[in-house]
Amino acid sequence: MGNILRQPAELSFQSELDILKSEDTGPKPSNWQLSPQAVVTYLLGGKSPSGKEISAKYIGNRRLIETAVATLATDRALLLLGVPGTAKSWVSEHLSAAICGDSTQVIQCTAGTDENQIRYGWNYAQLLSKGPSKDALVPTPLYRAMESGTLCRLEELTRMGSDVQDTLITVLSEKMLPIPELNDAVFAERGFNVIATANNRDKGVNELSSALKRRFNVVVLPLPNDLNQELEIINQRVAEMGASLDIPVPKNAVEEIKKVVTIFRELRGGETLDGKITLKTPTGNLSTAEAIAVMVGGLSQANWFGGGSLSAEDISSNIVGAIVKDPVQDKVVLEEYLETVLKKRRDFADYYHNINEVL
Numbered sequence: 001m002g003n004i005l006r007q008p009a010e011l012s013f014q015s016e017l018d019i020l021k022s023e024d025t026g027p028k029p030s031n032w033q034l035s036p037q038a039v040v041t042y043l044l045g046g047k048s049p050s051g052k053e054i055s056a057k058y059i060g061n062r063r064l065i066e067t068a069v070a071t072l073a074t075d076r077a078l079l080l081l082g083v084p085g086t087a088k089s090w091v092s093e094h095l096s097a098a099i100c101g102d103s104t105q106v107i108q109c110t111a112g113t114d115e116n117q118i119r120y121g122w123n124y125a126q127l128l129s130k131g132p133s134k135d136a137l138v139p140t141p142l143y144r145a146m147e148s149g150t151l152c153r154l155e156e157l158t159r160m161g162s163d164v165q166d167t168l169i170t171v172l173s174e175k176m177l178p179i180p181e182l183n184d185a186v187f188a189e190r191g192f193n194v195i196a197t198a199n200n201r202d203k204g205v206n207e208l209s210s211a212l213k214r215r216f217n218v219v220v221l222p223l224p225n226d227l228n229q230e231l232e233i234i235n236q237r238v239a240e241m242g243a244s245l246d247i248p249v250p251k252n253a254v255e256e257i258k259k260v261v262t263i264f265r266e267l268r269g270g271e272t273l274d275g276k277i278t279l280k281t282p283t284g285n286l287s288t289a290e291a292i293a294v295m296v297g298g299l300s301q302a303n304w305f306g307g308g309s310l311s312a313e314d315i316s317s318n319i320v321g322a323i324v325k326d327p328v329q330d331k332v333v334l335e336e337y338l339e340t341v342l343k344k345r346r347d348f349a350d351y352y353h354n355i356n357e358v359l
Helices: 014-023 036-044 062-072 088-100 124-130 141-148 168-174 227-244 253-269 288-305 312-323 329-340 346-358
Strands: 077-082 106-108 120-122 137-139 151-155 176-179 184-187 193-199 216-220
Touching: 014 036, 014 088, 036 062, 036 088, 062 077, 062 088, 062 216, 077 088, 088 151, 088 193, 106 141, 120 124, 137 141, 141 151, 141 176, 141 184, 168 176, 168 193, 227 253, 227 288, 253 288, 253 312, 253 329, 253 346, 288 312, 312 329, 312 346, 329 346
Parallel strands: 077 193, 077 216, 106 151, 151 193
Antiparallel strands: 120 137, 176 184
């Protein structure tokens, strides 16, 4: 899989998973490949029992990850909730990779998702020639996860219609999936569970029914409160993505990341970091994930068009693209921020001039 643009987590971090599996002596829930303690070590980083280094996949509150792992060891499903860019999908993928070794059983929920994509579909050629049968049935990721006793991931749960969401109630409460066409059912093997993600900015798009909410334990993943923690996350992810894209990361990237994060945190917080100036906030949430995307875009521009050295000129157009989602309202917000804040900071002079050029 050397030419694959992005490998699933269980392949990208196979060596770390192999180390943890070989040295893990803790008790494991049914059909788990790692103990809950080893899963947390894989997510948060640390050392294996023999002292081998395990990289951090998520940098944040340890208790949140422990709660998520403990939930998946019960009969309750897990809902990861948060604003866009808080690593919900990332955590979901790595939890699946660590627990069952397969993060690819995913259903992307959209307004067009129907019951067949959740429950099962049919091979219509076989259905017409032989009638309903197990051979004509096309299993979905949820169906396969139930059969194998593994995890199924549901991305952006509230994006699909409420009537389709409620097809999950029987699966989550009874641990079985009826197949009325065959007068049969699929009964979940031990180890089966569901990890769903939802964006709380989409609240009201398709609210979860109270019956479905009760089947989930909710873990809210926040944006980093601490500047240094956010810088650590972005530095790590930018280095990883630069390596995967064969784009070198210049030494001054750390300095430029700090400037981008400062701009993002001030605009999304509605005030300067010292609290002296109140600011208008843009319509977007300017998450950690967006800051990572801005930096990777800047690295690519610097590599292909800037001679390899990273500068405000390479990053500024990406900053504008991340902030100005509404061409009228957000442009006013950014222009006011440039004049009231960045114009007065000598070390941000390049950003002030280059962002103004892009605007």
